Amino acid sequence: MVFFTLGYAVIWILILGYTALIRSQQSKLEKQIVILEERLREQERAAES
């Protein structure tokens, strides 16, 4: 039972850990995109004026 439980736990720890990692990375990237787009718009406005 110990080996079976360990095997089951290993699979789900790896999969759920990876999912959580890429989800948090994705939300960071989305925030970064918003900031960069804003900066780009500011740069364009500054160039126009």
Add this chain to the structure above:
Amino acid sequence: MLEGWKKFNFWVLMLLVPINIYLIFLYAPVEKTMGIVQKVFYFHVASAWIGLLAFVVVFIASIAYLANRKVQMNHLALASAEIGTLFISCTLLTGPLWAYPIWNTWWTWDPRLTTTLVLWFMYVAYIALQGGGTAENRRRFAAVYGIVAFINVPLVFFSARWWRSIHPIVVSGEGIGLTPKMRFVMFFSIVTFSFLYTYLLGLRYKGISLAERINRLKAELSQ
């Protein structure tokens, strides 16, 4: 469309995963000689199959990238390689947990085990290759490597048939060596893991595309 597919996939997984847990723990019979540890097999085999499937996707996407140079194909190959490596890691970790009580050793240099470990190293190298160099060169080299590395996928599958191996062969020319209940749980696990793979693939593909967009925005800002 990708968002809709991801949501659908998520809810299918919410349904399939608890059913799969129930089937493995309570429905599948306990094997007479190996006992409960044999149940490791349901997720060990499913993760191995999905790992190999992921590398087939890397192979096809790499060919498609070299043929039409669409960046999306490179992103798909990278996302699939990462997820394939994750599932092969699961296979390599759960295998010894079954092997120790059955073979009395955590690891042996059996052809199936050795080719699987080599496969894991090859795709770790592929992921590392995708991280360096200029964008176009990196994608081209990675695509060529993704095609060449694929040679190990059929080797892993057939290794237990071609060479003297102590690794069990479940699916052979003589049929499937499982009782009907065990067979049903094995296929159910493979279906569940397939949905898990497509869900993770969608997530990771989006993440890689977002990182690429950030690089473009940074380049525009520095001009």
